[in-house]
Amino acid sequence: MSDREILPFNLPMLTGREFTYIREAIDSGQLAGNGGFTRRCHDWLRSTLGVPGVLLTHSCTAALEMAALLLDLGPGDEVIMPSFTFVSTANAFVLRGATPVFVDIRPDTLNLDERLIEDAITPRTRAIVPVHYAGVGCDMDAIMAIADRHGLLVIEDAAQGLLASYRGRPLGSLGHLGALSFHETKNVTCGEGGALAIRASRFLERAEVLWEKGTDRSRFFRGEVDRYTWVDVGSSFLPGELAAAFLYAQLEEAAAITAERLHLWQAYYDACAPLETLGVRRPVVPGDVTHNAHLFALVLPAGTPREQVLAELNRHGVNAVFHYVPLHQSPAGRRFGRAAGPLPVTEDRAARLIRLPLWAGMNREAPADVARLLAGLLNRIRPAGGTT
Numbered sequence: 001m002s003d004r005e006i007l008p009f010n011l012p013m014l015t016g017r018e019f020t021y022i023r024e025a026i027d028s029g030q031l032a033g034n035g036g037f038t039r040r041c042h043d044w045l046r047s048t049l050g051v052p053g054v055l056l057t058h059s060c061t062a063a064l065e066m067a068a069l070l071l072d073l074g075p076g077d078e079v080i081m082p083s084f085t086f087v088s089t090a091n092a093f094v095l096r097g098a099t100p101v102f103v104d105i106r107p108d109t110l111n112l113d114e115r116l117i118e119d120a121i122t123p124r125t126r127a128i129v130p131v132h133y134a135g136v137g138c139d140m141d142a143i144m145a146i147a148d149r150h151g152l153l154v155i156e157d158a159a160q161g162l163l164a165s166y167r168g169r170p171l172g173s174l175g176h177l178g179a180l181s182f183h184e185t186k187n188v189t190c191g192e193g194g195a196l197a198i199r200a201s202r203f204l205e206r207a208e209v210l211w212e213k214g215t216d217r218s219r220f221f222r223g224e225v226d227r228y229t230w231v232d233v234g235s236s237f238l239p240g241e242l243a244a245a246f247l248y249a250q251l252e253e254a255a256a257i258t259a260e261r262l263h264l265w266q267a268y269y270d271a272c273a274p275l276e277t278l279g280v281r282r283p284v285v286p287g288d289v290t291h292n293a294h295l296f297a298l299v300l301p302a303g304t305p306r307e308q309v310l311a312e313l314n315r316h317g318v319n320a321v322f323h324y325v326p327l328h329q330s331p332a333g334r335r336f337g338r339a340a341g342p343l344p345v346t347e348d349r350a351a352r353l354i355r356l357p358l359w360a361g362m363n364r365e366a367p368a369d370v371a372r373l374l375a376g377l378l379n380r381i382r383p384a385g386g387t388t
């Protein structure tokens with residue numbers, strides 16, 4: 001990278017039909033939610049995920065909040081989840097008064113370590129929330145087997161998982177409920193957006209009611225009741241038609257967007273191979289999952305001053321960032337949740353991980369340039385006490 005060229009961490013991309021569909025939505029005369037474009041998005045997502053129900057939401061956060069409502073969670077209930085995740089994974093349940101119980105992650109995929117889940121289960125445990133980090137699937141067969149054995153429900157945080165799969169099944173369709181994100185930073189976006197995928201059919205009817213402010217408005221529109229009224233708790237979880245129109249243009253191109261991201265991801269993966277001799281770890285994708293190139297993250301050698309590496313990358317125009325501040329170490333995580341035990345892998349990886357720029361439309365030469373820049377930096381910036 002030359003000093004003047006900036007490689008942003010993320011740039012939203014347009015597929016080309018967004019404006020056409022937004023105009024169509026305006027011309028249709030309905031801007032409120034649950035109109036034609038919402039239905040097209042629902043159909044696309046239902047058939048892509050292979051689940052009986054999907055509801056668009058304002059965000060993945062909102063979809064997780066709907067899941068917490070559907071499970072009737074309340075004070076005293078515990079929900080098992082990783083600490084290495086975005087705050088919404090926990091907040092959705094904390095809003096209901098439930099307690100997040102943080103479990104450590106696997107050193108390879110950085111996903112919830114299924115071998116540690118059973119030790120964290122108590123008589124108050126109600127649900128498990130696996131997060132598919134980087135669009136790499138968790139070991140869902142193992143997690144579902146644990147849930148079945150203990151009578152727990154599973155809500156997938158598949159915010160990063162669109163078009164990725166585990167043993168041939170789409171992420172978001174494997175738990176009882178799944179939450180997806182269409183935030184600007186995700187592979188497919190409408191700025192702020194999300195969806196709740198409903199595989200367990202017992203939740204279908206109530207989910208629609210919660211979504212439509214606690215009314216049976218959806219049944220009314222299908223002609224199943226002759227007027228609609230307030231029947232349950234709920235909120236306004238549905239996005240308007242302008243967002244749905246934008247999103248539909250992106251969903252139609254989701255496969256092409258993913259293919260382009262996979263190409264860039266592979267270019268990073270190949271170009272970063274020589275960094276392994278410096279102690280850098282590249283992403284691990286198990287053989288039974290297909291990922292979607294949501295992000296490319298490296299784990300720096302232990303003791304490397306990460307802030308200095310990030311500052312140097314940014315000084316050279318590469319907007320690399322870190323991921324995440326573990327929730328159990330955050331002020332709200334300490335207040336509202338608890339760690340099931342020590343979380344050494346979470347703490348170690350969160351301190352060493354860097355994310356590199358990756359977005360559809362990015363220059364295809366960029367991954368090789370970034371890898372070269374990083375190799376030069378790491379040769380200069382030695383780990384504290386490092387020998388090699």
Ligand SMILES: *Cc1c(COP(=O)(O)O)cnc(C)c1O
Nearest residue numbers: 059060061086088159181183194
């Ligand atoms: C992005 C993300 C969310 C939140 O998605 P929003 O649509 O912004 O609410 C939740 N969990 C994970 C793991 C995410 O990456």
